[in-house]
Amino acid sequence: MTRSFIQLWTRAEFEVWKSAPNSPLIYAASNQFKQRGITKGDQLFIVACFADALHLMGCLKVEIGTLNAVEAKNLLPKDAHTWAKDYVFHDRSLNTRMRFDLHVSVSVLTSFRFADGTNPKFKGDGFEFKPDPQTFRGVRELSSNTAINLAKLLGGKESPKNEVTPVESEKIRALSIRQPYAERILRGDKKIEYRTWPTTHRGKIYIYAAKTPVQLPGHEDPLDPLKLPRGVLVGTVEIVDCKKGEKYFEWALRNPVRFDPPRTFNAFPQAGYFYPFGKP
Known part of the structure; x- marks a missing residue:
């Protein structure tokens, strides 16, 4: 099974490669490739993080490694x-050139997950979404959805598994959630939705950010x-469980995906x- 990883390069490395004309992607070096178990068939996304942006430079398809x-x-x-101790080499038949003009979009950043389920850290509040370079240090394995999203940014033909197709959209219900809690769900910070009533629904729902915001006391x-x-x-999120808590029913959520930009509709929203x- 193909595994996907991300490696953080320094700004100095970014500038050196940028200064070289038509920079080909040939190899990558690290002291962690062998430790991470990277082998032939895996893919390694190369990034640099500076100036409050995550720069996606390319994707190395491991043809030879780890050496x-x-x-x-x-x-x-x-x-x-x-x-370095470890080296992996790109499939040269792909003739891949490095990219220096590509910033990872907000929608990909906010749905970004590592293989262990954790998400990157950000600096600032609101919609700044300034990625913290420390969270990408070294070599880390990616979730399959994040790898698909990064490949799509690089021009791959794949589309995210959580993308809603036009036919599917008519079958999906929306749940009204007030801000800032809808935003917290999309960021992966809020994994439980508390309701006074239970739900038997399991699977994907739309997140409707209600017009009236709220800040609960305390x-x-x-x-x-x-x-x-x-x-x-x-965006969307999946409901995977519902159980009775001490005061409320607790709806377990996972796999949030942000819409960028948000989507409008003609129906009248409900509570x-x-x-x-x-x-349907």
């Missing part, structure tokens, strides 16, 4: 510095709900579930 410095010597360019949120989108569909594109 140590001695094994890799004859495959490396003559001017390459053999500073649960103040630094996100300003007045600066967040309201009165629109802001609970409703079909934004007409009942």
